Amino acid sequence: MSANIIDGKAIAQKIRDQVATDVAAMQLEHGITPGLATVLVGEDTASATYVRMKRKACEETGIRSIAHEPSADITQAELETLVRSLNDDPAVNGILVQLPLPDHINTNRIIDLIAPEKDVDGFGVTNMGLLSMKGRDPNFVACTPSGVMVLLEEIGAQVSGADAVVLGRSNIVGIPVAMLLQRANATVTIAHSRTKDLASHLKKADIVVAAVGRAEMVTGEMLKPGAVVIDVGINRKDDPTRKRGYRLVGDVEYDSAAEVAGWITPVPGGVGPMTIAMLMRNTLHAAQMMLRD
Ligand code: GUN
Numbered sequence: 236m237s238a239n240i241i242d243g244k245a246i247a248q249k250i251r252d253q254v255a256t257d258v259a260a261m262q263l264e265h266g267i268t269p270g271l272a273t274v275l276v277g278e279d280t281a282s283a284t285y286v287r288m289k290r291k292a293c294e295e296t297g298i299r300s301i302a303h304e305p306s307a308d309i310t311q312a313e314l315e316t317l318v319r320s321l322n323d324d325p326a327v328n329g330i331l332v333q334l335p336l337p338d339h340i341n342t343n344r345i346i347d348l349i350a351p352e353k354d355v356d357g358f359g360v361t362n363m364g365l366l367s368m369k370g371r372d373p374n375f376v377a378c379t380p381s382g383v384m385v386l387l388e389e390i391g392a393q394v395s396g397a398d399a400v401v402l403g404r405s406n407i408v409g410i411p412v413a414m415l416l417q418r419a420n421a422t423v424t425i426a427h428s429r430t431k432d433l434a435s436h437l438k439k440a441d442i443v444v445a446a447v448g449r450a451e452m453v454t455g456e457m458l459k460p461g462a463v464v465i466d467v468g469i470n471r472k473d474d475p476t477r478k479r480g481y482r483l484v485g486d487v488e489y490d491s492a493a494e495v496a497g498w499i500t501p502v503p504g505g506v507g508p509m510t511i512a513m514l515m516r517n518t519l520h521a522a523q524m525m526l527r528d
Contacts, residue, residue, distance in 0.1 A: 238464070238496040239390070246389050247382075247508035251296055254515045258297040261522065269522035270299040271355065271514075272321045274332040276314065276340070277307030282333045289331065292511045298518055301327060307337050314340060315348055322350040328521035329355035331514070334407075352524060355517040357381075358406065366414050374524065375517050380412035382509025383444055383465050384419070390498050392442065392463050395420035400436050402426050402453065402486065403446035408467055412444050433457070445486035455491030464496045467506050 261267055271293055275286045286302075293300035303317060314336075321327045330353045336342045346354075351361040357375040365373040387394055399421040403409035409425060417423045424436050427447075437443060437457040443464045445453050450470035458464065468486030485502035493499050500506055 238493040238499040240493075241386055241390055241465075241498055241500045241505060243382075243386060243500055243505040244508045246386060247512035250385070250509075250512040251292065251515055254298075254512075254519050255296040257519055261519075261526075262297070265526060267522060267526065268297065268299050269328045269518050270301055270326045271329040271331060271518045272301040272303060272324075272327045274303045274305070274314075274317065274321075274330070276305050276309060276333070276336055279335070282335070286333050289511055289514060292515055293518075296515045296519075298515060299326070309340075311340055311344070314345055318345060318348045322348075322353060325525075327353065328525060329353055329514075329518040331356055334358075353521060355514060355521055357411070357517070363406070363411070366411060366418075375520070376415065377407060377411045378510045378513035378517065379408050379446075379467060379506060380415055381517075382506060382513045383412050383467065384415050385509060385513070386465060386500065386506070387442070387463065390463070392498070394442065397421045397441040398424075398439050399442040399444065400424045400426055400440040401444045401446065402433075403448070403467075405446065408446040409444075412446065412467075416442070416444075443487075447486050449486055450484050451486070451488040453487040453492065455488065455493070455495040458492060458495045460495055461497035462495070464492055464499045465506060466500050466502050469502060469507065 273286050290300045321330045330349045332345055346358050347360050349359055351374055354362050355375050357377040362373040362375050365371045399416045401409050401413040404425050404427050413423050413425050426433055426436055434457045438459055440462055443462055446467035448468055450472050464487055466485035466487040470484050471481040472484045474482040483503055
């Protein structure tokens with residue numbers, strides 16, 4: 236079998252186009268432009284790249300991007316003051332504090348200070364708590380997990396009643412994606428570094444979401460034939476044939492998995508582009524919620 240490839244780049248573009256259309260309509264009908272505040276602390280190169288991509292996506296979708304770039308020696312109190320001022324600013328609909336923050340900053344306190352109605356990353360305790368409760372709905376769901384669900388929807392995957400294995404239990408991906416799958420009526424197993432027999436769990440899984448950050452740890456022989464495989468991992472693998480000396484690979488060994496799976500996301504070009512598209516959608520949603528209040 237050769238798996239169908241899930242084109243995350245094309246699906247993400249479709250979402251961004253829809254957001255751009257809805258932003259233009261909001262400006263026309265209400266004279267309001269959604270605003271996303273990005274907070275990038277210090278000079279971490281990877282974080283700076285991500286924030287630049289997020290700001291570019293704002294520009295392309297018509298969302299106002301408000302950048303704050305405090306230096307790495309900002310104090311806890313100063314950063315809290317900045318977040319409070321963004322909470323109080325009516326031109327700011329969404330607040331994104333890029334992680335990781337420097338070691339001297341208490342990250343949980345910063346994240347939980349973001350107003351739940353502006354927490355477009357969905358990382359705060361209020362939104363995570365609401366996501367985990369039956370009969371309750373969060374204001375926002377974290378962008379990568381909600382992007383995974385959109386990919387499943389786009390390919391028409393049968394989630395209800397499916398056996399799903401989520402590999403990894405991070406607050407940013409593993410836990411929220413497991414909760415989303417469970418809310419969509421899948422039977423969910425969260426596997427992690429202490430799982431006794433990973434292969435036996437994977438072998439039964441109709442849906443696999445790999446988010447552990449270990450290069451190519453899931454191989455084709457572990458998978459159930461026809462499974463839907465969503466690879467969230469982005470890992471560097473040495474490759475002397477490349478100019479930069481490495482290439483990007485997922486948590487899934489693509490070639491062997493594609494022989495067995497029914498559907499698979501490539502790395503790059505699978506889940507990655509979805510994260511930013513969902514952030515744009517969440518920011519639009521934040522502005523829509525504010526209009527309704
Ligand atoms: N660092 C890595 N991923 C993310 C993300 O989705 N949001 C934020 N704020 N920081 C991150």
